[in-house]
Amino acid sequence: MKKYSLRSRVLHWMIALLAVALLAGGFFGQTIPIEEKAAFYSPHKSVGLTLLALMAFRIYAIRADGYPELPAQAALWQKTLARGVQYGLYGLLLLQPLSGWVMSSASGHTPVYFGLFAVPFPFIHDAPSIAHIARNVHGVCPWLIIMLMVLHITGSIKHYFFDRDNVVQTML
Numbered sequence: 001m002k003k004y005s006l007r008s009r010v011l012h013w014m015i016a017l018l019a020v021a022l023l024a025g026g027f028f029g030q031t032i033p034i035e036e037k038a039a040f041y042s043p044h045k046s047v048g049l050t051l052l053a054l055m056a057f058r059i060y061a062i063r064a065d066g067y068p069e070l071p072a073q074a075a076l077w078q079k080t081l082a083r084g085v086q087y088g089l090y091g092l093l094l095l096q097p098l099s100g101w102v103m104s105s106a107s108g109h110t111p112v113y114f115g116l117f118a119v120p121f122p123f124i125h126d127a128p129s130i131a132h133i134a135r136n137v138h139g140v141c142p143w144l145i146i147m148l149m150v151l152h153i154t155g156s157i158k159h160y161f162f163d164r165d166n167v168v169q170t171m172l
């Protein structure tokens with residue numbers, strides 16, 4: 001059985017873990033008093049930028065190492081749905097950190113990576129209208145990510161418990 005390469009598998013699970021933590025932390029941050037928000041979101045920004053870098057590396061690794069095909073007996077609609085959800089997650093997990101980064105830089109709250117150095121988004125600084133658009137994107141994408149994650153996990157459960165093929169094992 002062909003599996004995803006070791007680095008692709010490690011990256012998949014690291015990204016999954018960080019994405020869930022960022023979603024939970026991001027929503028929780030909306031419930032805290034405004035004066036505590038900057039301190040709360042500072043690590044959120046750094047972890048989010050880390051996820052962006054891991055996503056870039058993951059896309060490189062998938063292209064360089066290849067990936068296993070879905071089972072030949074799966075219906076075309078199933079394969080299309082599975083790959084559509086996968087690519088949707090790739091796109092959203094790039095768009096979400098990018099929109100957060102643009103929002104922060106455009107609103108004058110440039111991220112400082114784990115307190116070490118500032119990481120301004122190139123060419124964007126103090127641009128309220130851009131910040132407004134990026135904030136809306138950053139508020140909508142999490143719901144799409146959750147929706148696709150639910151579909152992705154439902155598919156995995158189906159493969160593991162009902163179809164009893166090796167699709168889930170290719171990522172373990």
Ligand code: HEM
Binds near residue numbers: 041046049099101139
């Ligand atoms: C995949 C990575 C990320 C995920 C899943 C994520 C998730 C979230 C979520 C769910 C919220 C709450 C949104 C709402 O309810 O309106 C949020 C807020 C926020 N995020 Fe992210 N985020 C990510 C990356 C980033 C990055 C890279 C930055 C900045 C460099 C960032 C900066 C912020 C800020 C400043 C807020 C507060 C927005 C506000 O209160 O208006 N995020 N994030």
